[in-house]
Amino acid sequence: MPDCDYCGDHFADEEAYLDHLADAHEGELGAIDRRRVDDRVGSGEADGVPTGPLVLGGVLLFAVAVVAYVLLGTGGGSGGAAVNGIAVAQTPGAVTGSAHGHGFANVTIAGERVDFSRPEYQRPREFAAFHFEGGDGRVWHKHADGVTLEYAMATLDIGVTADSVTFQGTTYSDSDPGTNVSVTVDGESVDPASYELSGASDENPSAGDRIRIVVQTEA
Template sequence: MTTHCPYCGDRVPDESYEDHLRRTHTDELTRIDARRVGTLADEPTRRRPVIVVGIGVIVVVFALGYGVLFFGDDTATSSAAVQPDPTSQIHEHGTISVQYDGAAVEFNDPQFIEADDCFHFHAADDAAVWHAHCEDVTIEYALETLGMELTAERFVIDDAAYAEADGDEISVTVDGDAVDPQTYVLEGVESVADARGGSGDDIEVVVESGG
């Protein structure tokens, strides 16, 4: 199997992909990829204070975060119904659009760039191209990492909330077919160029106020 390198476009055997990133693209790597190949400088360790209770001293040190290969403490705390598996790594791409009352979300906004280890966007790509690095990323989880709430009956973005119970319309489709965002797991392709061309899941979320 081979992996498409997003930096140079070459296809690299899976077993040598990380070595290829380290040798060829050290100065170009995103923070996530740099952590993945071990070139990111360690962040300062934070410690909790020593707690003295009665006679004697009890020292409690909490290690902040944990790492599985290149996954660190960047992944947001999630309440999604289905959680991704950060220990099962993939590198897949597709496209997405989110519109509410005619306003389109621009995913190249800085707040959305590399916001989560399992699902994110890169500044160099088209705004619509998503990146998934973990198995079992659902649409609900993906949008939650971007600060939005989405189920089949409810959508929340910033201070705006929509609900079908209030007469609002919420449509979530993948390649034109209606799906449940809480259970649908993203399926993409390795090549960013292929994703731009229409391969991989094309997610479309359209929300309209009822009144």
């Protein structure tokens, strides 16, 4: 029956004594007692189940979850991110001089066309991969591969899916009564999360993708 050298309490066995040291005298232990307590805690025997393997298993499961998220949860490509607070499934690759394309864009919300010539939409330094510039609100520029329609619109603070548009804090859904949402490129419906924009030379931007997003609502 060991006695505690720190407080004089009595204990039925060595294991109970070491548990007491760990709980009551953590900051007082000498080197020898510290090693004995560490050995006891490190053995991890609680109700006959070793905790060491459980901890290792938890670490391994966490690592697998992280890898699965990176490989599967981001939608591939360069991985997902938030742009202007809008979640996008794929971000473009590195901005390079070899990728330089142009096209036209028309986004009309409840009868009002969004004016991309306004300063808040002219942000080429902040969003080099996709932007409007030079005060031109019709021709878009892209300087990277893998620019999806979803990402492009997010740089303009517009959230878009195949059947919904979020603009200035309001989400318009095709399923809402009296609301019609159309998201097309060159007249064809597309999935903004996966559709990658194709651009043309600056001498002939009309040959690039024509983005048209229209939200119609009943008055």
